[in-house]
Amino acid sequence: MANIRRWLALLLLMLLMAPMARADDTGQIQFHSPQQAAQYQHLLQEIRCLVCQNQSLAESHADLALDLRLEIAQALKRGESPEQIKARLVKRYGDFVLYRPPLRETTVLLWFGPALLLLCGLWVVWRVIHRQESQA
Amino acid sequence: MIRRFLPLLILLAVLMVAAVGLRRDPTILPSTLLDSKAPLLRAALLQDGGMPQTAELQALLPQGKPSLLNVWASWCTACLQEHAALQRLAASGVTIFGLNYKDTDAAAMAWLRERHNPYRAVFVDPQGILGRDWGVYGVPETFVIDGQGVVRQRIVGPIDDRALSQQLAKLSR
Known part of the structure; x- marks a missing residue:
């Protein structure tokens, strides 16, 4: 019982301190x-x-x-x-x-790189499946 | 034959990209000032008493000879680290200007008095406003300005005077 009360007290304290975490100069x-x-x-x-x-x-x-x-x-x-x-x-x-x-020349890879990698992955998966099917 | 070694080739390519990528320090940013005229720098000079004086960097730059603008502060430990290198450069005849960033005149003056002063002139920027025009985001930073007043390089962090003097020699030619 005492343990639970201690935890509750801690929780309350943390809740009270939560707004302080966000307090900065922007409020002024x-x-x-x-x-x-x-x-x-x-x-x-x-x-x-x-x-x-x-x-x-x-x-x-x-x-x-x-x-x-x-x-x-x-x-x-x-x-x-x-x-x-x-x-x-x-x-x-x-x-x-x-x-x-x-989006410009130097950032094309940054924007479309992930999609390109995904396409490469799909191509590999497709090849593997295709090969297994032809062997079966 | 090629099929057999393909995975190995892919692995090598990935390793090469990683080796290059991991060695780059992402905290060092390229300056947007490269190959453009140095921003107008007009400010009070750091001095030991007497009447306050204002000067313009552009008017002080030696014509046809490269020079350095070193952004420093007395509270900056890395500046202490590069101080000897700046002194060696100054002793070899390189013109170095200082921009005293977010510092107090008294602290900066005491710092220079304690060590040797490698600067031709030091501009003061107590609020860090002038530094912002130059895109300064940490001290020390050093800008290489060529004989035509164009920014040719920015070094973030302590300088290496040997590499720098080679570059300055190239710019003087």
Whole structure:
């Protein structure tokens, strides 16, 4: 009984602390409209942090990510469109900052490579089945 | 005959791709500035007292001779590691400019006083705003600028002065 109560207490504590895990600087920025706040959140998900490369700007706690978040927020408030902001970041850091890279010559393999591999696999499977059938 | 060795050939191809892929350091990103004019860098200079002075990198670049822009900070341990290499380069006559990134003037000044100062001039960027124009995402970073003011290379992390001086010699020709 005492054990269960201890577990419940721990669970309650964890639930109470959950909002803190998400608390960061983004809550302090005052946007002009809910749309702008939504644009901001969306941009942060789409842009990669250059310091911790497998995190988006929204997730990263790196110093540079913090700076870039502020830069994006200020640009949005100045009235820049998300496209303009993205274009500026790409010009500065390259396509790498985008989690969804644009389709161009150098990224064709990145976009269609998996499908190509799948086709190769299907071809091998088809050959194997075909051979077994002809032997039977 | 070929059929027999096909699996082996495929294995070799995969191994080759893996060998190349695994050796690449994904944290080193190519600079978008390569082969374009160095972004305008106009900022206050780091100095030991006296009247604050502002300067423009483009005006200070030696004409027809390559130079370096080294982004550093007193809090950066890798900068300490490459300091000797910078000094060797400066001693051999290479013009090196500094960009003091997210640092305080006092700390930067003390750091330079304690060691030798390899820089022709150091621009200060306490907020890291100028560094952003150059696509800096970590310190140290070193940009090689040719005699025409064009960025020719970016090195992320501590420099290797031997490789760098060879490259500078190539650019001087």
